[in-house]
Amino acid sequence: MKVSEFEEASRYKALSTSQVVPDPFRCVQCGICSYNCPIGIDVRRFAWQGRPVIDSHCITCGECIARCPRGVLRFGRTAILEVGDK
Secondary structure: OOOOHHHHHHHHHHHHOOEEEEOOOOOOOOOHHHHOOOOOOOHHHHHHHOOOOOOOOOOOOOHHHHHOOOOOEEEEOOHHHHOOOO
16 A cells, blocks of 8 residues: 555654643553653653653654553644644
8 A cells, every 4th residue: 555645744744743642541550651662751651640742852653652552642732832833
């Protein structure tokens, strides 16, 4: 299956303007997200605090999202990224 240039550009734009956002009420603090982060970010701590993963080292690869057994994490836009986008 070949991905069109439009789909690829849309994917890159979404990744560059999104952050990993947790649902803290569903998180059971298993730590699988942090264990699978290739950069070593403590994603579990962000999820526990209910904050988006705001870390300059995050490459938005999605490994933490893919590995979370409860579906706690997702890509989402936050208010800090929406300033000036209008």
